[in-house]
Amino acid sequence: MPTPHQPSQPSSFNRILQQYQRRWHQQLVRSLLLLSLILTSFVVVELLNIERIATGIPATFKLLNEMWPPDFSRFPQWLAPIFDTLAMSIAGTAIAIGLSLPLCLLAASNTTPHPIAFYIARAVLNITRAIPELILGMVLVAAVGFGKLPGTLALGLHSVGMVGKFFAEAIELSDQAPVEAARSVGATTPQVIVHSILPQVFPRMADVTFYRWEYNFRASMVLGAVGAGGIGLEIISALRILQYQQVSALLLVVLIMVTLVDGLSNYLRKDFVK
Amino acid sequence: MQNALSGAAIVELENVSVTYPHGVTALTSISLQLNRGEFAVVLGMSGAGKSTLLRTINYLRPPTQGTVIADGLGDLSNPQILRSHRQRTGMIFQQHQLIERHSALQNVLMGRLAYHSFWRSLLPLPQIDQRIALDCLERVGLIDKALTPVNVLSGGQKQRVGIARALAQKPQLMLADEPIASLDPASAHKIMTLLQTICQADGIAALLSLHQIEFAREYCDRIIGLAHGQIIFDGPPAALESHHLAEIYTDQTIVM
Numbered sequence: 205m206p207t208p209h210q211p212s213q214p215s216s217f218n219r220i221l222q223q224y225q226r227r228w229h230q231q232l233v234r235s236l237l238l239l240s241l242i243l244t245s246f247v248v249v250e251l252l253n254i255e256r257i258a259t260g261i262p263a264t265f266k267l268l269n270e271m272w273p274p275d276f277s278r279f280p281q282w283l284a285p286i287f288d289t290l291a292m293s294i295a296g297t298a299i300a301i302g303l304s305l306p307l308c309l310l311a312a313s314n315t316t317p318h319p320i321a322f323y324i325a326r327a328v329l330n331i332t333r334a335i336p337e338l339i340l341g342m343v344l345v346a347a348v349g350f351g352k353l354p355g356t357l358a359l360g361l362h363s364v365g366m367v368g369k370f371f372a373e374a375i376e377l378s379d380q381a382p383v384e385a386a387r388s389v390g391a392t393t394p395q396v397i398v399h400s401i402l403p404q405v406f407p408r409m410a411d412v413t414f415y416r417w418e419y420n421f422r423a424s425m426v427l428g429a430v431g432a433g434g435i436g437l438e439i440i441s442a443l444r445i446l447q448y449q450q451v452s453a454l455l456l457v458v459l460i461m462v463t464l465v466d467g468l469s470n471y472l473r474k475d476f477v478k
Numbered sequence: 479m480q481n482a483l484s485g486a487a488i489v490e491l492e493n494v495s496v497t498y499p500h501g502v503t504a505l506t507s508i509s510l511q512l513n514r515g516e517f518a519v520v521l522g523m524s525g526a527g528k529s530t531l532l533r534t535i536n537y538l539r540p541p542t543q544g545t546v547i548a549d550g551l552g553d554l555s556n557p558q559i560l561r562s563h564r565q566r567t568g569m570i571f572q573q574h575q576l577i578e579r580h581s582a583l584q585n586v587l588m589g590r591l592a593y594h595s596f597w598r599s600l601l602p603l604p605q606i607d608q609r610i611a612l613d614c615l616e617r618v619g620l621i622d623k624a625l626t627p628v629n630v631l632s633g634g635q636k637q638r639v640g641i642a643r644a645l646a647q648k649p650q651l652m653l654a655d656e657p658i659a660s661l662d663p664a665s666a667h668k669i670m671t672l673l674q675t676i677c678q679a680d681g682i683a684a685l686l687s688l689h690q691i692e693f694a695r696e697y698c699d700r701i702i703g704l705a706h707g708q709i710i711f712d713g714p715p716a717a718l719e720s721h722h723l724a725e726i727y728t729d730q731t732i733v734m
Contacts, residue, residue, distance in 0.1 A: 209617065209679045217612045220624045221605070224583060227625075228602050 267448065274453035282438055282457060288352050289434035293421040293465075296359025300420075301413055303364045308371030315375055315397055329372075333365025341427045355432025359420045367416050374408040375401055410476045414469035421465045425458060435461075483549040486513040488651050488683050489535060489563075494544035496530050496707075504530035506707045507544070512651065512683055517674060519694045520687040521711075522704035522726055528687035531704065532653045535685065536567050565592035568644025568682075570673075572656035574636040578629040582620055582639045585628055586611040589646030607646075614642040618672060634665035638672065645676060652677060654686040658693065670697045691723065 246252050309315045310325035337358045344354035378401050386400035428436020435458065442450040483490050489512045496505040504527045512518065512535075520528045533539035534546060537554045546554045548563040568589070576585045590607040591599055602608070615621050618638035623631060628639060637657060644652055654673065658666035674697050677684045688694050694701055695715045703711030703718070703726045711722040 209676075216621060217609060220583070220612060220621075221608055223625055224581075224608065225602070 271448045271452035273449065274456055275447070275449035276453045278450060279453070279457075282435065282454070285428075285433070285435040285438050286457065286461060289421065289424050289428075289436065289461075290465075292352055292356045292359060292424045292427075292432075292434055293417060295356045296420050296424065297363060297413065297417045299356070299360025300363030300367045300416060303360070304368035304371050307364065307368040308375060309397065311368060311372040312375035314378075314380075315401065325368075325372075329365050329368045331365070332361055333369065335362065337362040337423050338426060338430060341430045341432050345431050350431040350433070352433040355424060355427040355434060358427060358432065359424055362423075363416055363420060367412055370412045371405070371409055374405040374412075378404040410473055414473045418462070418465055418469050422462060483511070483547060486515070487511045488514050488549050489567075490547045490549075491534065491541075492545050492547065494534055494541040494546065496527075496534060496539060497542045504707055505534065505541070508534075508707075508709060510702065510709065510712075512685055514650070514683050515681055516700055517677055517684045517698050518686070518700035518702060519698040520685065520702045520704055521689070521691065521694050522687070523689060526704045526726075527707040528689075528704055529655050530707075532569075532655045532685065532687055535651075535653055536564050536569060538569075561592065565647060566649050567651045567653060568647045568649035570637070570640050570644050570652065570654040570657045572659050574628075574633075574640045576628045576636060576639055576643075579627055581625045581627055582615060582631070582642070583608075583611055583624040585639055586614055586642045586646050589614070589643040592647065610648070611642070611646050614645040615639075617645065617676060618642045632665075634661055634668065637661065637665075637669055641669070641672065641676070645680075649682055652682050652684040654684065656687050656689070659689070666693065673697075 250256055307325050307328060310317070310321045311329055313322065316322040316325070340362050341355060341358035344357050348354050348357075382400045382404065383396055386396045391399065424432075424434050425436035425439065428434045428438070429440045431437070435454065439451060439454045439458075442448075442454060491508055491510045494505055494508045494510075495503070497503045508531065510531075520531055522528050530539055534541050537546065537560050540555070548554060548559065551559045551562050554560045554563055577588075587603055587607065590603055590611065593607065594603060612621065612624060615624050618641050620635060620638055620642065623635065623639075628636060631639065640657075652673070657673065658669050661669060670693060673684065673686070676682070686698070695718075699714060701711065701713065701715050701718055702709055703722055705726050705728075710725050711718060
């Protein structure tokens with residue numbers, strides 16, 4: 205006859221429980237610190253300033269009222285800028301991917317040929333990410349003149365920072381087991397990268413690429429504000445001459461375009477990755 | 479009691495069939511009764527339907543046809559009954575299914591979740607639950623690893639954390655899906671002995687899925703042979719004859 209288990213409560217339990225509780229308290233303190241940081245930020249940006257919020261709400265409604273109904277009378281003139289914006293986002297993203305592919309191999313700790321190359325590549329990625337596309341756009345407009353070209357270059361260069369970083373991280377997180385298998389069959393390092401690492405990170409790269417395309421489509425509209433062409437320029441112009449009904453029509457057009465681009469990029473991503 | 483099953487049964491499957499969405503039939507009209515206190519094994523090759531059968535018993539894989547009745551509770555298709563049934567049914571998985579970055583203690587405490595509401599479970603569980611969890615870790619011999627992250631433990635140790643988690647539920651039934659398939663023979667014997675000892679001491683009924691006949695013969699008092707989603711043998715190990723084994727271990731899906 206088996207003896208039923210008698211729960212023992214030795215002193216070691218108390219020691220473990222104390223330690224467990226201490227860890228929980230530490231986590232609680234960390235969470236509270238984070239919460240107070242968030243609250244401080246709210247105060248700094250005046251989100252908790254009731255007076256400002258109270259006056260802001262009616263003003264917003266007044267503006268919304270002036271935007272209604274949307275005025276689509278200039279729609280035919282918008283078709284070319286929409287097309288430009290689309291082209292800018294595609295070309296800009298392609299530039300970013302082209303530059304990111306070599307950079308990410310240098311910037312991933314497991315594929316980099318040398319630590320110096322690693323740090324230089326990381327620095328390049330950080331710098332391009334640190335300069336906002338709007339600033340980059342202004343600089344490039346000054347350098348190559350108004351139009352779609354500076355906008356596209358700004359999108360491409362700024363995107364490298366994020367796309368290259370995400371590509372590099374995907375490479376670093378790839379499973380080492382297939383890499384070992386590729387080495388064991390006698391593959392050279394470039395062969396290992398192409399046949400063992402890239403197949404693993406390809407879905408992630410496709411994800412990042414299509415997400416970035418979508419982002420660039422939206423960003424290219426902001427770039428219009430600094431003279432980089434596209435539908436963004438139309439929005440800024442309409443805002444400057446206080447044509448709020450045209451602004452709302454343009455925003456609706458943009459909303460539809462963003463939804464279409466989002467749907468298309470989702471479709472392409474699934475198609476690519478399967 | 480209205481919901482009580484006959485005799486010693488703890489759970490009963492009636493004409494259970496499972497067909498996966500892509501058309502594969504994993505179980506065909508299985509009727510089976512698990513009894514209190516027995517240490518049973520489902521024996522079969524991979525693909526025979528062992529995992530599906532175990533998962534059907536706690537509705538991780540609801541049957542496409544047929545019913546599963548828990549003694550004293552009723553039909554598992556009722557969500558309330560299912561939660562009560564799952565609370566008293568521990569499950570052990572081949573791949574441990576632990577949160578690797580959490581400590582062994584945190585993982586074992588997951589076994590206490592069904593005893594608390596959602597809001598209560600956001601805070602650390604009461605001392606009594608923590609002591610139950612530690613007690614379970616002690617029984618599987620891992621008390622000194624209580625605060626160690628699971629990802630640094632060995633396969634056998636992880637499996638023991640998995641057992642402790644199931645044990646922390648204070649279960650009446652223990653389901654173990656290939657608990658020793660990814661372990662070396664020494665660790666496998668250790669795990670089987672541990673399971674057998676604990677289930678006997680606490681009067682827990684157990685159903686394990688295995689593919690090794692030697693382990694089934696050595697530890698279990700009932701063998702359920704499964705092939706192609708059907709039960710082809712059900713009885714004590716001594717009654718298992720070579721023609722049964724031939725049927726269990728003949729894979730007709732491979733065409734030479």
